[in-house]
Structures are given as structure tokens and as C-alpha cells.
Amino acid sequence: MRIADCIGIAGRRRLAYADHPVTFTPLVGPLSAGLKLDESDIHIWYAQLDLAPECVVALTSRLPEDEQNRAHRFSFDRDRVRFVVCRQLLRVLLGRYLGVPAAELRFRFSGKGKPYLPGQELHFNLAHSGGAALIALARLQPLGIDLEQIRLIPDADSLVERFFSQAERLAFQSLPETLKMKAFFTCWTRKEAFLKATGEGLSFPLSDFTVTFLPDEPVRISNVRSAADFASSWSLYHLEPEEGFVGALAIPGNQWHLTARTLSVEQWAGELLPGSR
Numbered sequence: 189m190r191i192a193d194c195i196g197i198a199g200r201r202r203l204a205y206a207d208h209p210v211t212f213t214p215l216v217g218p219l220s221a222g223l224k225l226d227e228s229d230i231h232i233w234y235a236q237l238d239l240a241p242e243c244v245v246a247l248t249s250r251l252p253e254d255e256q257n258r259a260h261r262f263s264f265d266r267d268r269v270r271f272v273v274c275r276q277l278l279r280v281l282l283g284r285y286l287g288v289p290a291a292e293l294r295f296r297f298s299g300k301g302k303p304y305l306p307g308q309e310l311h312f313n314l315a316h317s318g319g320a321a322l323i324a325l326a327r328l329q330p331l332g333i334d335l336e337q338i339r340l341i342p343d344a345d346s347l348v349e350r351f352f353s354q355a356e357r358l359a360f361q362s363l364p365e366t367l368k369m370k371a372f373f374t375c376w377t378r379k380e381a382f383l384k385a386t387g388e389g390l391s392f393p394l395s396d397f398t399v400t401f402l403p404d405e406p407v408r409i410s411n412v413r414s415a416a417d418f419a420s421s422w423s424l425y426h427l428e429p430e431e432g433f434v435g436a437l438a439i440p441g442n443q444w445h446l447t448a449r450t451l452s453v454e455q456w457a458g459e460l461l462p463g464s465r
């Protein structure tokens with residue numbers, strides 16, 4: 189299978205998700221000091237994470253000791269780099285919203301590993317894949333975000349059989365082969381975003397709820413442990429920050445106002461990198 193097949197642009201039929209599209213706009217100028225989030229706002233930031241090694245060293249040395257220790261425990265350089273860059277990006281963004289220096293932020297983690305800032309009316313979540321990251325923030329409700337680079341998964345059919353709900357399995361099997369990989373990651377990211385919003389992670393069985401993922405269906409969650417009203421009180425958004433990537437954001441409640449921006453490393457990391465002062 190070619191990569192064009194994987195990302196859903198094979199042949200004449202494009203796998204387009206047009207229901208309430210979220211548009212990512214490049215940020216113009218540097219990241220401002222006082223970022224403001226109103227109660228109905230959700231802000232989403234998309235950034236590339238692959239940096240030159242000397243920049244990664246500089247970013248690592250500016251992390252608190254516990255996060256440096258975690259960075260050094262990764263077996264693969266690639267994972268360490270992405271953790272460090274993503275963690276610094278998160279710190280810089282949170283610092284701009286809260287008006288505190290990024291280095292002063294101290295994370296806590298829920299029993300299932302979801303990071304949070306105690307005592308702050310600011311919810312956030314992040315995801316990384318394929319050298320890119322998405323970070324989402326809201327004031328009033330916990331939220332979950334997920335991102336995947338679309339790629340060939342040779343055993344997608346068996347993963348679908350194992351983890352997807354019955355309705356999802358039937359919908360997936362109805363698709364032609366050329367559309368399956370994008371559909372797989374669309375479904376997967378929607379499920380993960382929901383689980384990350386609840387903070388449950390994979391301790392909540394993936395087959396206990398259903399998400400839509402066919403291109404012409406409205407984006408929604410249903411049948412969460414058979415409680416229809418529970419699912420309808422959630423919002424789910426389809427995200428495509430750039431071609432070849434798919435993501436999703438889940439949050440309780442409705443009537444949210446989304447703003448999605450892309451950031452370059454110069455716009456957020458200048459003050460932390462060598463030679464920038």
C-alpha cells in the first residue's frame with residue numbers, strides 16, 4: 189500500500205471530514221505574554237517537535253530535576269527529544285496563560301497519569317505523534333486530545349476486532365481498503381480523546397463506547413456503557429492540523445468556541461535556546 193492510500197487520498201474518492209471543520213491558522217509574530225481564555229473558549233496549539241540536538245540539550249537543562257530524570261529514562265533518543273520539547277512547549281504555553289514563569293510550574297498527576305496543575309482553573313491535555321504535538325486548554329472542563337500520524341498498520345483488522353465496539357467494527361469493515369487507515373486513526377483518536385478527557389486512559393474498556401468515524405457522519409460519541417444521555421452531553425471535534433495527521437478533542441458540554449493555531453519553535457522557545465538573548 190502506498191502512503192497516499194494510507195492517508196485517504198487514493199483514487200478519486202478523498203476521505204474528507206467536513207462536519208464542523210476546525211481550521212488551524214499559523215500564529216503571526218511571537219507568542220504573546222498574556223494569553224487569555226474565556227469560559228467558553230478552547231484553545232488548541234499544534235507544533236513540530238524535532239529540533240537540533242544542541243537545542244534539545246538546552247531545553248532539557250531548563251526542565252526541573254524530576255522532569256530531567258524522566259527524560260533520561262527514555263530508552264530511545266527520539267522519545268526523549270519529543271518528551272523534552274513537548275514538556276517545555278506545554279510549560280511555556282501554561283506560563284503565558286497563567287502569567288507565571290514556565291520554570292515555576294509544578295505538575296501533579298492523577299492516579300491514571302493525567303497531568304494537572306493544582307489550584308488552577310486551567311485544564312489542559314496534550315498528545316504527540318510523528319514528531320508533532322497538539323496541546324489543548326480550557327478553563328471550565330477537563331478535556332482530552334489525541335493525535336496520530338497516519339501510517340500503515342498491518343494488523344489494523346485484528347486491532348479493530350479486539351478494541352472497537354461492534355458498531356465500529358461493522359462500519360470499519362464496510363470501507364474499501366484504501367480508506368481504512370485514515371478511518372482507523374480517526375476512530376482511534378476519537379476514542380483516545382474521550383478516554384483522556386475522563387482521565388481514565390486505557391483502564392476504561394475501548395469497546396464500551398462507540399464513536400462515529402465515517403467521513404459523512406456527524407462527529408459524536410454514543411453508547412457510553414449504554415448511557416445515551418451521557419454521550420450526548422459531550423462535544424467531540426475532528427482535527428487535521430496538517431496532511432497526514434489526524435486528531436480529536438473531547439470535552440463535556442456544548443457550545444464551545446474553538447481556536448486552533450500552529451506555532452513554530454522560534455515563536456515559543458526563543459528565550460530558552462542558546463544564542464537567543
Ligand SMILES: CC(C)(COP(=O)(O)OP(=O)(O)OC[C@H]1O[C@@H](n2cnc3c(N)ncnc32)[C@H](O)[C@@H]1OP(=O)(O)O)[C@@H](O)C(=O)NCCC(=O)NCCS
Nearest residue numbers: 271300301302303314315316334335383384387388389390
Ligand atoms: C496514556 C494514554 C492516555 C495515551 O497515551 P499515548 O497515545 O501513548 O500518548 P499521547 O501522545 O496521546 O498522550 C500522552 C500524554 O497524555 C497525557 N496523559 C498521560 N496519562 C493520561 C491520562 N490517564 N489521561 C489523560 N492524559 C494523560 C500526558 O501528558 C502524556 O504526555 P507526557 O507523557 O509527555 O507527559 C493511554 O491512553 C495509553 O496508554 N494509550 C495507549 C495507546 C495505544 O496503545 N495505542 C495503540 C494505537 S494502534
